[in-house]
Amino acid sequence: MHSAGTFLGENLVNTITNTQSAxxxxxxxxxxxxxxxxxxxxxxxxxxxxxxxKPLNVTLGEVSDSLDPMxxxxxxxQSDIGNTQSDLxxxxxxxxxxDQNIAAISRNLKATQVTIDHYxxxxxxIQSWINIAQTSLSRWMTSLAWMITFIIIWLxxxxxxxxxxxxxxxxxxxxxxxxxx
Numbered sequence: 001m002h003s004a005g006t007f008l009g010e011n012l013v014n015t016i017t018n019t020q021s022a023x024x025x026x027x028x029x030x031x032x033x034x035x036x037x038x039x040x041x042x043x044x045x046x047x048x049x050x051x052x053x054k055p056l057n058v059t060l061g062e063v064s065d066s067l068d069p070m071x072x073x074x075x076x077x078q079s080d081i082g083n084t085q086s087d088l089x090x091x092x093x094x095x096x097x098x099d100q101n102i103a104a105i106s107r108n109l110k111a112t113q114v115t116i117d118h119y120x121x122x123x124x125x126i127q128s129w130i131n132i133a134q135t136s137l138s139r140w141m142t143s144l145a146w147m148i149t150f151i152i153i154w155l156x157x158x159x160x161x162x163x164x165x166x167x168x169x170x171x172x173x174x175x176x177x178x179x180x181x
Contacts, residue, residue: 023064030057
């Protein structure tokens with residue numbers, strides 16, 4: 001009984017604490033991902049429709065929060081087993097609470113899976129958009145280079161025309177001054 005109490009009250013609580021730490025880390029990353037996708041969805045040219053009913057970081061927070069009651073339940077298990085075997089009815093109640101908490105975790109995990117699937121869809125769309133952009137970029141750069149080349153040649157012709165007019169004007173002025181003498 002003591003080893004079962006230690007397992008439930010200490011080992012599983014430590015496991016849950018470590019799991020919550022991992023979920024908290026993932027939650028921080030999810031905020032960044034969510035912010036990036038939200039920002040990208042606000043750019044009208046990209047065409048991303050991202051507006052989840054519940055952001056991934058919130059869903060992960062709910063999963064982490066749903067683990068808190070489980071820790072308290074497990075610590076209570078340890079106390080109950082250590083104190084007496086006659087308190088089996090309380091133990092039964094704690095199992096029911098644990099079952100409810102596990103059901104809540106299951107619901108939260110399903111909601112998280114939906115959000116993750118949505119992120120995968122968005123990432124697939126973004127990857128295909130990036131591939132298209134990479135393909136189109138070389139064509140745009142070539143077109144831009146041709147337009148700039150055309151403008152530079154056009155400016156050279158204009159400058160040459162102005163130079164020829166100046167030479168012509170100078171010749172006329174020089175010719176007129178020669179005739180006047």
